[in-house]
Amino acid sequence: MDKFKRKDLLGIKDLSAEEIKIILQVAETFREVSRRDVKKVPTLRGKTVINLFFEPSTRTRTSFELAAKRLSADAVNISTSTSSLAKGETILDMAKNLDAMAPHVIVVRHSSAGVPHQLAKASRASIVNAGDGSNEHPTQALLDAMTIYEHKGRIEGLRVAILGDILHSRVARSNVYLLTKLGAEVCVAGPNTLIPQDFQHLVENGLTICPSIESAIQDADVVMVLRIQKERMNEAFFPTMREYSIHYGLTKERLKLAKPDAIVLHPGPMNRGVEIASDVADGSSSLILNQVEYGLAVRMAVLYLLTGGED
Amino acid sequence: MTDEHNLIEKVRIMDAARIDRALSRLASEIVEENQGVQDLYLVGIRRRGVPLAERIAEKIKTLEGALPYLGSLDITLYRDDLSTVGASPIVNRTELEVDIEDKNIVLVDDVLYTGRTIRAALDQLMDFGRPKKVRLAVLIDRGREHRELPIHADFIGKTVPTKKSEIIKVMLKEFDGEEGVGIFERAE
Numbered sequence: 001m002d003k004f005k006r007k008d009l010l011g012i013k014d015l016s017a018e019e020i021k022i023i024l025q026v027a028e029t030f031r032e033v034s035r036r037d038v039k040k041v042p043t044l045r046g047k048t049v050i051n052l053f054f055e056p057s058t059r060t061r062t063s064f065e066l067a068a069k070r071l072s073a074d075a076v077n078i079s080t081s082t083s084s085l086a087k088g089e090t091i092l093d094m095a096k097n098l099d100a101m102a103p104h105v106i107v108v109r110h111s112s113a114g115v116p117h118q119l120a121k122a123s124r125a126s127i128v129n130a131g132d133g134s135n136e137h138p139t140q141a142l143l144d145a146m147t148i149y150e151h152k153g154r155i156e157g158l159r160v161a162i163l164g165d166i167l168h169s170r171v172a173r174s175n176v177y178l179l180t181k182l183g184a185e186v187c188v189a190g191p192n193t194l195i196p197q198d199f200q201h202l203v204e205n206g207l208t209i210c211p212s213i214e215s216a217i218q219d220a221d222v223v224m225v226l227r228i229q230k231e232r233m234n235e236a237f238f239p240t241m242r243e244y245s246i247h248y249g250l251t252k253e254r255l256k257l258a259k260p261d262a263i264v265l266h267p268g269p270m271n272r273g274v275e276i277a278s279d280v281a282d283g284s285s286s287l288i289l290n291q292v293e294y295g296l297a298v299r300m301a302v303l304y305l306l307t308g309g310e311d
Numbered sequence: 312m313t314d315e316h317n318l319i320e321k322v323r324i325m326d327a328a329r330i331d332r333a334l335s336r337l338a339s340e341i342v343e344e345n346q347g348v349q350d351l352y353l354v355g356i357r358r359r360g361v362p363l364a365e366r367i368a369e370k371i372k373t374l375e376g377a378l379p380y381l382g383s384l385d386i387t388l389y390r391d392d393l394s395t396v397g398a399s400p401i402v403n404r405t406e407l408e409v410d411i412e413d414k415n416i417v418l419v420d421d422v423l424y425t426g427r428t429i430r431a432a433l434d435q436l437m438d439f440g441r442p443k444k445v446r447l448a449v450l451i452d453r454g455r456e457h458r459e460l461p462i463h464a465d466f467i468g469k470t471v472p473t474k475k476s477e478i479i480k481v482m483l484k485e486f487d488g489e490e491g492v493g494i495f496e497r498a499e
Contacts, residue, residue, distance in 0.1 A: 004399065022401070029385070029402040038438040041388040071388075304388075308399025 004305040008120045008127040011136035012177040020178060024146055027294070027301035033070060034296055044073035047104040047307055051077045053130070054085075054110040059268055059292060060130050060139070064107045067299035073104070073307075091115060092122055099123045104307050108132075126306040134168045134232065139302060140267050141174035143295040145182065147287050148222055150294070151263050156183035161216040161258070163250060164226035164275050167194045168233070171267045172226055180206040189216035190226075190248055193237040213248050220258040223285075224265045225250045225276045241274050251277045255285065263287050318478060318495040324471060327490035330450065333468035334363065337448050338370035340466050345415055350443065351379035352414040356386060356432050357403050362485045363450060364419035380414065382407040389431035405435070412440040417466070421481040423449040426462035451479055451492060 004022045012020070033041055049068035053061050061077065068075035085094060091110075098106060099122070107128045108116045113135035120127040131137040148155055160179055166172045166188050179186050180202065188195065189210040199207060210216035217223055228244065238244050255264065264276075264286045272278045281288060325333070345351045348371060355364030361383045372378045385403040393399065418432055429447060436445065448466035453473045455463070471494070473479060478495045 003401075026399075026402055029404055032404060033388070036439065040438070042434070043388040043390075043393060304402070305399050308393055 006306065008116070008129075009138055009302055009306060010116050010120060010127065010129045012138045012141050012174045012181070013136065015138075015178075015181070017181045020142070020145070020181060023142055023298065023301050023305060024149060026305060027142070027146055027297040030300040030304070031294070031297040033300070034293070040070050040072060042072045043304060044068070044071040044104075044307055047071075047073040048102070049073045049075045049105045049107065049303060050098060050103045050125075051075060051130075052098075052106055052108045053078070054080045054108075054115075055131065057109060057130070059295070060109065063292070063295045064128075064130060064299050064303075067296055067303055068105075070296075071300055071303055073303065076103075092118065095119045095122050099125060105303060128302060128306065131170050133170065134173070135170050136174045136177075137170040137267075138174050139295065139298055140171050141178040142302070143291055143298045144171075144175055144224065144265055144267070145178055146294040146298055147265060147291050148263070150290075151287060152221060155179060158184045158221040159219055159259075160184050160186045160222040160224060161210075161220040162186060162188045162224045162226065163213055163216060164190045164248060165194045165228050165237075166190050166199070166226065167196045167237075168229040169226045175224065176202060176207055184222075187216040187220070189213050191238045191244070213250075214254065214257055217250075217254055217257040220262055222263055222265065223250065223255065223258055224267075227267065227269060228271055228275050241271075245274050245277075249273075249275055249277060250280050252279055252283070255280055255283075265291060267291070317498045318480075319498050320493045320495050321477070323491055323493045325469065325492035330468075330490055330492065331366075333450060334366050335370050337450075337466045337468055338367045339374060341367065341417055341446075341448065342371055342375055344446070344465075348375050348377045348379045350413065350415045352382065352409065352411060352416045352442070353379050354382045354384055354407070354411075354416055354418050354432075354436070356384050356418060356420040356428060358486060359421040359481055359483055360419045362483050363421060367419060367448070380409045382409070382411075384418075384432050384435055386428060386431040386435060389435045391427060391431070407439055410440060411436065411442045413443045416442045416445045418445060418447045420447075420449050421483075422451045422453060422479050423447070423462075423464050423467075424453045424457050424479075426458045426460040429462045430460050450481055453479060 051064050065075045103125045105126045107130050109130040111133055113133035116127050116129035116132050162172050185206055187208045187210045266288050353364040353368050355361035368379055368381050383406045385405050387400055387402045446465040449464045450468040452464050452467045452470045480493050482489050482491050
């Protein structure tokens with residue numbers, strides 16, 4: 001198998017199916033490390049990972065921090081409230097200053113699309129995109145793919161429904177790229193106001209835009225529910241949360257349309273009772289907590305693959 | 312004979328029968344030292360140490376009527392040369408299903424050269440617990456003058472004095488489609 005030779009992980013869009021498979025294969029072996037009594041290997045000893053989070057995050061930030069620590073790297077967390085951006089420094093200046101301290105990896109989350117790409121040009125460190133605005137969230141798509149692989153044994157030929165706020169969702173975008181590259185049939189559905197126009201060109205690559213939630217769930221192997229992103233909604237995309245839940249929420253009844261062994265994924269954090277009913281979120285089809293476990297393994301794999309080798 | 316890495320085979324030092332006889336001797340030496348299979352745990356180092364450990368275990372079963380414990384180590388994450396090997400190598404599974412605590416471990420590898428692989432294996436093993444003792448069995452020992460660390464083998468299939476420019480290849484049917492040990496040199 002070919003080796004992984006990238007400096008940065010900015011998105012799924014520019015990865016090949018082969019590169020995605022390498023990350024997933026390496027992640028599989030890192031899962032075993034987290035099951036040991038001593039959950040730490042010396043692989044990245046002496047390397048530094050900076051977590052630069054300009055948006056709130058529990059799961060992703062903790063996951064990257066633990067991933068770095070389990071590989072014996074030194075992890076530093078910087079969040080907006082404690083950063084010098086509060087004093088008016090630009091992101092690029094901040095990146096250059098961080099770069100002067102010679103970190104090996106900078107993990108960045110920002111509410112604007114393209115910030116990680118800018119940093120990648122300005123910095124010698126490997127940049128990992130941990131979510132940029134509504135653009136991409138590559139490690140989330142990778143952990144979703146790993147969850148599907150572990151429970152379905154394959155991705156090719158599966159029917160995957162992605163439901164809800166597609167427009168604002170970087171998770172949806174990364175997942176659509178990844179799942180279609182690996183040969184899944186992806187169906188997105190949600191309120192018309194929340195379906196992005198830029199998905200039209202992906203339609204021939206295995207993506208369908210379904211007219212209703214029900215038609216997307218019909219016979220699905222995987223049902224992925226997205227969070228309603230109140231923080232990104234400056235306009236009225238739908239009347240009320242309650243109405244959204246009635247028309248577009250994943251309920252037990254709607255889930256019955258999927259295959260009997262269908263699995264339910266949600267990237268978290270959940271709005272219980274809005275996009276997903278509590279009995280579905282806690283039900284036997286739900287793999288929401290498994291996703292978190294796989295997330296750690298995927299992030300260890302990404303840090304390992306990006307930092308290996310000469311500069 | 313040239314292979315894909317432009318290596319020329321200078322001499323074939325073992326064939327399938329000689330490998331098999333060497334493994335038989337290793338098996339009986341191991342059970343003799345251990346006085347049976349009690350707490351004996353063979354741990355193969357990936358990749359070629361794994362089938363070698365399995366074969367020795369089968370031979371021990373023939374001798375003693377019982378199998379020792381079997382496991383495998385992938386030392387990639389414990390290597391000391393990750394920053395110089397180019398792109399990160401693919402990591403394989405480490406499988407130590409039975410607890411190594413208080414066991415008599417025998418690490419099994421194909422070739423002992425600088426000793427750095429064994430250092431990595433020992434470090435990894437210690438992260439899994441505290442074995443009673445650890446021994447090392449290798450099919451080929453390239454000789455002490457190449458050692459970069461104070462490490463030696465306790466059970467040796469064959470000692471082959473070599474030059475640094477030479478490469479020893481152990482070929483096993485599981486990976487290479489043939490059985491044998493050859494001394495190779497890089498073509499100019």
